[in-house]
Amino acid sequence: MAINKVGIIGSGLMGTGIAFVTARQLETEVVVVDVADKFLQKSRASMEAMASRAVEKGQATREQAATWVQRVRFSLDKKDVAGAAIVIEAVPEDLALKCKTFAELDELCSGDTMLATNTTGLPVTQIAAATKRPDRVIGTHFFNPAAVMKLVELVRGCATSDAMVAKAQQFCASLGKETIVVQKDFPGFVTTRILNGYFLEALHCLEEGVASAEDIDKGCKLAYNHPMGPFELMDLVGLETVLAVSQDLYSSFGERCRPSVLLRQMVNAGRLGRKAGQGFYSYAAKGKNA
């Protein structure tokens, strides 16, 4: 599939990873857009670090790795994604923000452009409804770290065409990814919904004093052959994101998805600038009342 240009909206954790893997795998221009220069600078630095690691590991020459980062253009203006074959949105998990972003992209991009959202679990159908091309909107749920993780969960909105599913499958294959297709746009899709239940039970075990975060992680790693335990994974994803997803699933599925009080307290502590709220391991080390 010939792709002239790929646009990425949001240069945070996921946008940076998706832009990097696209620039690494495809000889195409990648335009990354954010709202402030400091985010773009951080994104560039983290792409440079990923490129350097690839050189250290012998996966690329210094020249090849430099080319990857040179393919990425950093911009503060969404107009710069015009002309892209595919635009992937990776702004925070907030439905109103995503709908606003898609309405803007719909105005800026030609009718041929596939508009994709990296949402973890928000309704693709509703995001697509912010545009006049809901048939060309799809969920492309990459996993963190996007340059490493094999899966992309493709999510059909009510109106997503078969042609867009095929286009997304081809694009992901060209990035070296495997895909699954979520046929029904249900909250949390497949992977987020199942992961949320797993996180919730781990949080309840900690809240109820059943075991420490370290022992729950160790137990899950060794018992299930998972590379990380639930608390390590929550720290990697970001507690704000874990809570946002949990609240969204609670509003759809009710009591069985009620967010954990402990998680809410930790996110609020983080918002107040307390270091102890930033992750389970700093939290565990400092004690619950730190």
Ligand SMILES: NC(=O)c1ccc[n+]([C@@H]2O[C@H](COP(=O)([O-])OP(=O)(O)OC[C@H]3O[C@@H](n4cnc5c(N)ncnc54)[C@H](O)[C@@H]3O)[C@@H](O)[C@H]2O)c1
């Ligand atoms: N963190 C994860 O592990 C993970 C995994 C899979 C999917 N996701 C999903 O990916 C999306 C992004 O998550 P993230 O962890 O990268 O978030 P993040 O907070 O790290 O990055 C979001 C970026 O979007 C930028 N942004 C905000 N408003 C914008 C706008 N109007 N225009 C352009 N840029 C804007 C922010 O400045 C920030 O740099 C979310 O929907 C999240 O649920 C996250």
